Amino acid sequence: MSTNPAPNLRNVMLNMQDLTKVYPTPNGDYVVLDNLQLQVMKEEFVSIIGHSGCGKTTLLTMIAGLNEISGGKILLNEFPISGPGPDRGVIFQSPSLLPWMTTLQNVMLGVKQVFPQASKKELNEICQYYLDKVGLGNALHKKATELSQGMQQRVGIARAFALRPKILLLDEPFGMLDSLTRAELQDVLLEIWDKEKITAIQITHDVDEAIFLADRIIMMTSGPRAQIGDILNIDFSRPRTRKDILNDPDYYHYRKHLIDFLEH
Amino acid sequence: MAETIINTPSAEKPPRYLALKRYLPSMTKIVAGLPAMGKNLGITLASMLLFLLVWQLSSSYLYGVEAESRIQRVLEEQGPAEAAKMEACIASGDVSCKPNTLPSPSEVLNAGQLLLADHFVISADKAAFVEKTAAVNAQRKAAGQAAITYTGRPSFVDQIMTSLKTVAVGFLIALFIAVPIGVLIGLNENLRVAFNWFVQVFKPVSPVVWLLLVFMIVKTLTLGSDSDTSFLISAVSVGLCSMWATLVNTSLGVSSVNQDYINVARVLKLGIVKKIFKVILPSAIPLIFTGLRITVSVAWMVLIAIELLAQSPGLGSFVWEEFQNGANDSNAKIIIAMFVIGFIGFLLDRMMYFVQRTVSFT
Ligand SMILES: Nc1ncnc2c1ncn2[C@@H]1O[C@H](COP(=O)(O)OP(=O)(O)OP(=O)(O)O)[C@@H](O)[C@H]1O
Ligand SMILES: [Mg+2]
Numbered sequence: 001m002s003t004n005p006a007p008n009l010r011n012v013m014l015n016m017q018d019l020t021k022v023y024p025t026p027n028g029d030y031v032v033l034d035n036l037q038l039q040v041m042k043e044e045f046v047s048i049i050g051h052s053g054c055g056k057t058t059l060l061t062m063i064a065g066l067n068e069i070s071g072g073k074i075l076l077n078e079f080p081i082s083g084p085g086p087d088r089g090v091i092f093q094s095p096s097l098l099p100w101m102t103t104l105q106n107v108m109l110g111v112k113q114v115f116p117q118a119s120k121k122e123l124n125e126i127c128q129y130y131l132d133k134v135g136l137g138n139a140l141h142k143k144a145t146e147l148s149q150g151m152q153q154r155v156g157i158a159r160a161f162a163l164r165p166k167i168l169l170l171d172e173p174f175g176m177l178d179s180l181t182r183a184e185l186q187d188v189l190l191e192i193w194d195k196e197k198i199t200a201i202q203i204t205h206d207v208d209e210a211i212f213l214a215d216r217i218i219m220m221t222s223g224p225r226a227q228i229g230d231i232l233n234i235d236f237s238r239p240r241t242r243k244d245i246l247n248d249p250d251y252y253h254y255r256k257h258l259i260d261f262l263e264h
Numbered sequence: 265m266a267e268t269i270i271n272t273p274s275a276e277k278p279p280r281y282l283a284l285k286r287y288l289p290s291m292t293k294i295v296a297g298l299p300a301m302g303k304n305l306g307i308t309l310a311s312m313l314l315f316l317l318v319w320q321l322s323s324s325y326l327y328g329v330e331a332e333s334r335i336q337r338v339l340e341e342q343g344p345a346e347a348a349k350m351e352a353c354i355a356s357g358d359v360s361c362k363p364n365t366l367p368s369p370s371e372v373l374n375a376g377q378l379l380l381a382d383h384f385v386i387s388a389d390k391a392a393f394v395e396k397t398a399a400v401n402a403q404r405k406a407a408g409q410a411a412i413t414y415t416g417r418p419s420f421v422d423q424i425m426t427s428l429k430t431v432a433v434g435f436l437i438a439l440f441i442a443v444p445i446g447v448l449i450g451l452n453e454n455l456r457v458a459f460n461w462f463v464q465v466f467k468p469v470s471p472v473v474w475l476l477l478v479f480m481i482v483k484t485l486t487l488g489s490d491s492d493t494s495f496l497i498s499a500v501s502v503g504l505c506s507m508w509a510t511l512v513n514t515s516l517g518v519s520s521v522n523q524d525y526i527n528v529a530r531v532l533k534l535g536i537v538k539k540i541f542k543v544i545l546p547s548a549i550p551l552i553f554t555g556l557r558i559t560v561s562v563a564w565m566v567l568i569a570i571e572l573l574a575q576s577p578g579l580g581s582f583v584w585e586e587f588q589n590g591a592n593d594s595n596a597k598i599i600i601a602m603f604v605i606g607f608i609g610f611l612l613d614r615m616m617y618f619v620q621r622t623v624s625f626t
Pocket of ligand 2: 057058
């Protein structure tokens with residue numbers, strides 16, 4: 001189960017080859033990732049799970065272009081990435097909305113950037129569409145600070161999808177939320193994702209969340225020099241509902257597999 | 265569980281007056297706060313009374329000391345008969361022999377009323393002058409000559425207005441110098457280092473020295489023109505003295521923008537202009553206004569000293585002239601000026617506080 005499926009290169013969206021990250025520290029270099037290999041297919045939802053400090057955020061920010069690559073390369077559609085860009089939408093752990101802007105303005109800022117030719121009406125429609133999708137259709141003119149954490153993260157989701165990115169990067173997007181809100185937002189995310197099928201990489205600490213959302217779960221070994229320890233394919237059909245998955249006997253096998261890995 | 269607003273039709277933008285309401289406290293809040301407010305008001309009034317009492321007592325004590333020494337001096341220099349006459353004169357309250365010391369609250373109140381009455385007299389005089397010269401001035405204007413202007417003595421209220429004008433101009437100078445430079449050095453690490461010594465060295469320089477520096481420069485620049493430069497000199501000096509807080513706070517605000525916001529800007533690949541105006545400046549606004557608030561209060565504080573030295577019209581020169589004048593109610597007028605200065609400073613600070621609260625987003 002742990003073998004990488006032989007990738008058909010045409011279907012590879014994101015290709016990490018010999019990816020290495022070194023942080024220079026006063027006590028010498030700290031190698032976080034060492035020659036990491038990973039392919040992510042088109043329209044695939046991948047979850048990354050691993051112990052705290054193993055380098056998950058480091059990996060994600062390198063893909064986003066926010067963090068420099070020390071060695072190896074990251075190919076997006078076979079082209080090496082250079083710097084950040086709206087083709088890789090990021091949903092940050094904290095919602096990171098600009099607090100002086102309204103919900104709509106926060107989404108609009110990026111949409112305007114990605115569709116410079118579009119008319120004002122078209123831009124508005126795009127924003128409205130995604131804000132409706134996350135259930136904030138009537139909070140367009142609320143200031144970001146007036147929204148609850150959960151609602152702010154909904155805006156974060158809308159903002160990322162509205163960019164129509166090639167790939168979506170999520171760094172523990174629901175880590176700060178209570179479990180009820182988290183389940184709600186997982187549903188929201190999955191609903192949009194089922195429509196858009198944007199290749200997604202999500203970091204999570206939550207085993208159940210990973211199983212519910214992902215096609216494939218990447219388990220990272222603890223750092224330093226973190227590696228991919230194991231890969232688990234989740235073969236539930238889509239669209240998924242929480243109830244169906246909980247009733248599926250495979251669910252418990254997957255869960256045991258993951259927990260065994262994390263506790264080994 | 266779910267936010268109830270899900271999947272309801274989209275709301276319209278709220279009307280403007282509702283947006284304004286956000287800044288006003290709600291009625292229930294006011295009512296709930298009433299007992300505490302009443303208590304605070306009571307304490308404030310009581311302390312004011314205590315202040316007046318201490319003032320009254322100390323002024324009458326100082327009055328006694330001054331009167332005693334005056335009688336003593338006359339006694340030594342001119343003998344007992346003159347001394348008795350002096351004592352009677354002081355007791356009668358005649359202005360010719362009034363001891364010159366800290367005035368009592370009632371004297372100050374009197375002086376205040378006099379200043380106000382004086383203001384109305386001068387205003388009436390000015391209005392009459394304008395009316396009288398209207399026809400002549402119209403002719404002169406038609407002939408391309410400068411109009412005849414009122415050159416009489418300014419009233420106390422006029423002096424206040426002049427001071428406010430000086431502070432406003434000084435504040436604008438500070439704003440237009442400090443904010444752009446603050447933004448620039450906030451954006452660029454190297455510029456920040458380059459400016460650091462400059463700011464550290466010039467920030468603590470006294471207002472008086474700034475005035476002299478500005479005087480040196482303006483004097484040379486305006487060589488040959490006979491226009492009155494004292495207003496310009498004091499406004500520029502006020503600006504230079506007070507701009508540092510804004511400069512430092514602006515550069516701090518710009519250089520310490522939340523990394524998450526910067527990352528958002530980077531992911532969206534915002535251009536530099538958009539990045540500055542949509543992300544960096546809005547995020548720095550609260551700190552910029554904190555700086556501006558300090559700038560206003562510093563500007564008002566140094567203004568008096570600067571006007572006094574630059575001999576430009578305003579409250580500073582009013583105080584100085586009254587001090588040199590030494591008329592029997594001069595001291596009382598100086599105290600009036602002190603209260604007015606303090607009160608206006610307080611109002612300016614409240615105003616800036618309100619603006620600061622309105623523009624900050626947290
Ligand atoms: N800028 C940096 N300089 C030096 N070391 C760093 C830096 N950023 C991260 N590290 C180190 O690299 C390692 C990996 O960090 P990273 O944030 O990627 O972990 P993570 O897997 O995301 O952890 P968590 O699950 O707690 O979010 C950690 O040991 C961290 O201390
Ligand atoms: Mg992390």
